[in-house]
Amino acid sequence: MTELERKLAETLRAEAEKVRPSRHAWAVHQQRVRRRGRRRRRHNALVIGVAAVLLLVAVPFVRWAFRPDSPAVAQAATASRFDVPFLITRFQHDGMPWRLYLHVEQAGIPKRTILCFDVDPDSQPGRAIPGFPNCTAVELPQPGDLARPPYRFSYFSKRIYLYSPAVVRLKITTASGADVPTTEVARAADYAFATVPLNDQDPPRRYETFTLRGQPLTSGSLP
Amino acid sequence: MGWGRRYRDVSASVDAGAPEGVGVGVPTFHAVFHEHFTQMTRLAHLLGADDAENVAQEAFVRLHERWDDLEDHTHVVGYLRATVVNMSRSRLRHLRVVRRAPQDRPEDERSAEVSAVANWERRRIRAVLTKLTRRQREVLVLRYWLDLSTAAIGQTLGISPGTVKATTHHAMENLRKHLAEEEGG
Numbered sequence: 001m002t003e004l005e006r007k008l009a010e011t012l013r014a015e016a017e018k019v020r021p022s023r024h025a026w027a028v029h030q031q032r033v034r035r036r037g038r039r040r041r042r043h044n045a046l047v048i049g050v051a052a053v054l055l056l057v058a059v060p061f062v063r064w065a066f067r068p069d070s071p072a073v074a075q076a077a078t079a080s081r082f083d084v085p086f087l088i089t090r091f092q093h094d095g096m097p098w099r100l101y102l103h104v105e106q107a108g109i110p111k112r113t114i115l116c117f118d119v120d121p122d123s124q125p126g127r128a129i130p131g132f133p134n135c136t137a138v139e140l141p142q143p144g145d146l147a148r149p150p151y152r153f154s155y156f157s158k159r160i161y162l163y164s165p166a167v168v169r170l171k172i173t174t175a176s177g178a179d180v181p182t183t184e185v186a187r188a189a190d191y192a193f194a195t196v197p198l199n200d201q202d203p204p205r206r207y208e209t210f211t212l213r214g215q216p217l218t219s220g221s222l223p
Numbered sequence: 224m225g226w227g228r229r230y231r232d233v234s235a236s237v238d239a240g241a242p243e244g245v246g247v248g249v250p251t252f253h254a255v256f257h258e259h260f261t262q263m264t265r266l267a268h269l270l271g272a273d274d275a276e277n278v279a280q281e282a283f284v285r286l287h288e289r290w291d292d293l294e295d296h297t298h299v300v301g302y303l304r305a306t307v308v309n310m311s312r313s314r315l316r317h318l319r320v321v322r323r324a325p326q327d328r329p330e331d332e333r334s335a336e337v338s339a340v341a342n343w344e345r346r347r348i349r350a351v352l353t354k355l356t357r358r359q360r361e362v363l364v365l366r367y368w369l370d371l372s373t374a375a376i377g378q379t380l381g382i383s384p385g386t387v388k389a390t391t392h393h394a395m396e397n398l399r400k401h402l403a404e405e406e407g408g
Contacts, residue, residue, distance in 0.1 A: 004399060005367060011348040012368035016265035021276050025260050026253075032284050 085118070086186035088195060091156045097122040100155050102186065102193065103133065113140045113191075115162070117155055138162065140190050150207060152223050158195045159204065160185075165192045167209040167217060174202040249296045256283055259300060262369075263307050269364045270311035271353070278314060282306040304369075304379045308361060315357065351401040358382075359394035366391060 001009075022028065085101040092098070103116040118133040120126060138151055141164035150161035150170070163170060165187060172180040186193040196204060208219040263282055267275035282303050293299065352360055358380070365376045373384045380387070 004395065004402075007344060008348055008363065008398065009367040011345040011352075012269055012364060014345055015349060016269055016368060019261075019265045019268045019275060021261050021264045021279070025276070025280070026256060029256065029280055029283055029287075032280060033287055036284055036288070 086193065088117070088160060088185050088193070089156060089158045090122075093121075093156075098156075100158070102160075104186075104188070104191065112137050114138075115153075117153065119156075141165075149218075149220050149223060154198060157198045159198050161194050161196070161207075163192055163194070163209065165190060166211070167192060168212045169210040169214075170194050171208040171210065172196055172204045172222070173206045173208075174199070175205040176202055178202065180204050250299070252287060252290050255286075255299055255303075259303060263303055266304065266307050266364065266369070267311050267314075269368060270308065270315075270361060271357075272311040272314040273318060274314065278307060278310045281310060301375070301378060304365075305381070308379055312357065347402060347405060348398070351398055351405070354401055355394055355397055358390055359397060362387060362390045363394050363398075 085103050088100045088102050090097055090099055098119055098121050100117060100119050103118065105114045105116060106112070114135050114137050116133040116135040119129050136153070141162075150163040153160040153162075161170065161172075161182075170182050170184075172182055174180060180196045180199075182194045182196050184192060184194045204222050206219065207222050209217040211217055260279055260283065263279040264275045267278040272278045285306055286299060286303055289302075352363070355363070361380060362376060365371045365379060371379070373387045376387045377384045382390075
């Protein structure tokens with residue numbers, strides 16, 4: 001130990017010696033412990049009370065928010081279909097059953113919606129077919145934009161119409177005024193698709209759209 | 224008395240034997256308090272806390288709150304030391320905010336008797352200690368007053384043994400430099 005270290009140790013010892021704790025330190029300690037115990041119990045009671053109130057409020061709210069018919073649950077259910085290809089129709093080709101399905105992708109800045117139609121044989125899913133996937137950039141119907149005439153695509157004896165999800169029923173009539181049966185094949189948060197059988201002799205000419213309560217939304221000529 | 228398990232009346236557990244660290248059984252809280260309260264108070268004082276006894280009391284209250292949950296009671300002194308160091312740091316931070324310039328604060332007025340006993344060199348060293356950084360002062364107090372090993376100092380301060388050695392070296396250098404400056408100036 002150097003001289004300086006020795007002097008430092010002496011100084012610290014002398015300094016420490018000057019401190020004489022109270023003779024009642026133990027009694028003071030006991031008082032502190034008791035005071036802390038009371039304070040802690042009060043604090044715990046307060047925390048438990050607040051937690052109980054929050055629980056009472058939260059449980060009904062969570063039940064309400066996650067009820068089966070809530071918009072949040074419905075939106076989640078439709079959104080989850082967004083990445084899954086929609087089966088549009090099945091058809092026969094080369095003596096084999098085939099599928100026509102649709103991917104909806106959103107890409108680019110600003111974001112564009114691209115519809116990709118693809119086909120493959122039932123027995124060889126994912127097989128590359130020349131000319132497919134056939135992709136088209138479209139402008140999806142904006143929320144609240146109910147006047148947009150449906151987009152039309154034709155594939156394998158089907159016409160496929162894209163329309164706003166605000167439309168609950170799509171009615172299509174031919175030039176002769178005959179009703180064309182429509183089948184909704186896809187519905188997501190911001191689009192819906194329906195197919196109609198292709199008939200070149202009496203093609204679809206007009207459409208009408210309706211709300212959930214059957215009220216007419218829009219009508220017009222088909223492209 | 225209705226204290227429950229955690230806040231039982233510790234005065235009922237007075238046990239003259241089995242002090243901390245002698246390896247003859249689990250020490251009682253009361254024994255630990257009586258053996259180490261003075262030392263913890265002095266440690267807080269040397270680290271610069273202006274209310275050393277209050278700091279030591281608080282450290283013991285915290286230990287008491289955890290006492291029943293501790294599985295190994297042989298390390299309670301290390302826990303106490305670390306608590307006192309941390310609380311002294313908090314106290315110093317508080318004082319720095321309150322006083323803005325704690326390094327320059329005037330020394331507490333000493334009684335005539337103490338002043339007469341204190342020699343000139345010790346005063347100088349004491350004054351220079353306040354000029355060191357917080358960690359340098361902590362390392363020197365733990366090393367030269369408590370005679371703790373490098374490993375124990377590292378454990379108390381939460382730093383590596385290498386850092387303890389380096390800090391001790393720098394602290395001694397600074398101490399030497401400040402003393403030389405005082406002599407020269």
